[in-house]
Amino acid sequence: MKVALVTGGSRGIGRAVCLKLSATGYYVIVNYHSNEEEARRTLALIRENGGDGEIVQFDVADAGGVVKALESWQEQHPADYIEVLVNNAGIRKDSLMLWMEDEQWNKVLDTSLNGCFRVTRTLLKNMLVRKYGRIVNIVSLSGLKGLPGQTNYSAAKAGVIGLTKSLAQEIARKNVTVNAVAPGFIHTDMTADMDESQLKTLIPAGRFGTPDEVADAVVFLASPQASYITGEVLSINGGLYT
Ligand code: NAP
Numbered sequence: 001m002k003v004a005l006v007t008g009g010s011r012g013i014g015r016a017v018c019l020k021l022s023a024t025g026y027y028v029i030v031n032y033h034s035n036e037e038e039a040r041r042t043l044a045l046i047r048e049n050g051g052d053g054e055i056v057q058f059d060v061a062d063a064g065g066v067v068k069a070l071e072s073w074q075e076q077h078p079a080d081y082i083e084v085l086v087n088n089a090g091i092r093k094d095s096l097m098l099w100m101e102d103e104q105w106n107k108v109l110d111t112s113l114n115g116c117f118r119v120t121r122t123l124l125k126n127m128l129v130r131k132y133g134r135i136v137n138i139v140s141l142s143g144l145k146g147l148p149g150q151t152n153y154s155a156a157k158a159g160v161i162g163l164t165k166s167l168a169q170e171i172a173r174k175n176v177t178v179n180a181v182a183p184g185f186i187h188t189d190m191t192a193d194m195d196e197s198q199l200k201t202l203i204p205a206g207r208f209g210t211p212d213e214v215a216d217a218v219v220f221l222a223s224p225q226a227s228y229i230t231g232e233v234l235s236i237n238g239g240l241y242t
Contacts, residue, residue: 184237
């Protein structure tokens with residue numbers, strides 16, 4: 001069984017990644033935080049398309065919870081290991097820095113940056129022992145360019161970019177790659193409160209992207225064909241660069 005884990009697979013980009021990984025033959029572990037109904041919907045869509053998987057709930061920001069959930073999965077599946085990890089779970093809590101509260105800062109860093117570290121560290125050993133693994137981290141244009149009102153989110157995503165580049169060099173010899181994709185503005189719940197009619201004037205492609213357009217790139221980086229790509233950050237932004 002070839003197994004992939006997508007954190008935050010219940011909605012948006014994560015759901016699209018789950019479906020496309022499943023279509024390439026992966027048994028997909030759909031992680032979610034609180035939206036069980038949407039996680040069930042993702043799994044139902046996987047099964048409708050002829051694939052299979054399961055739901056594993058944990059909060060990526062909860063250090064103990066991550067280890068407990070993943071170790072328990074491994075105990076129940078002693079013959080298998082998670083060879084593809086997509087660190088997708090993320091949240092926004094925007095505010096200008098002057099008014100940013102500790103809770104807004106800590107929650108965003110804990111979810112995107114610390115969550116990525118904890119989930120990756122937990123699964124890394126098996127990938128190294130088996131000498132095959134693919135890790136894809138979902139970062140953001142905001143982590144490359146910076147965006148006003150997002151010092152927390154930009155810092156978290158820039159941190160994950162640094163993690164990606166360092167870890168890639170630590171483990172390249174073991175046939176485990178680590179890459180990041182940096183979406184611009186993508187149609188999901190996360191961008192539902194944004195004014196697309198105004199923002200799209202800034203985007204050369206003239207529109208927001210779709211979750212599928214991100215997922216296609218993630219699935220390529222998670223494939224055996226991407227074996228010599230590591231430490232890379234791939235922008236998926238309709239031409240909206242810094
Ligand atoms: P979304 O629609 O808001 O979905 C977020 C997903 O993350 C949900 O599945 C959610 O689970 C999960 N999640 C949030 N906090 C979590 C936690 N603590 N533990 C486990 N899962 C958690 O967001 P999206 O737009 O698809 O974003 C996915 C990723 O792409 C994020 O990392 C985001 O920063 C990044 N990104 C998005 C855009 C964009 O324009 N949409 C642009 C650049 C980067 P529940 O359903 O249980 O809440």
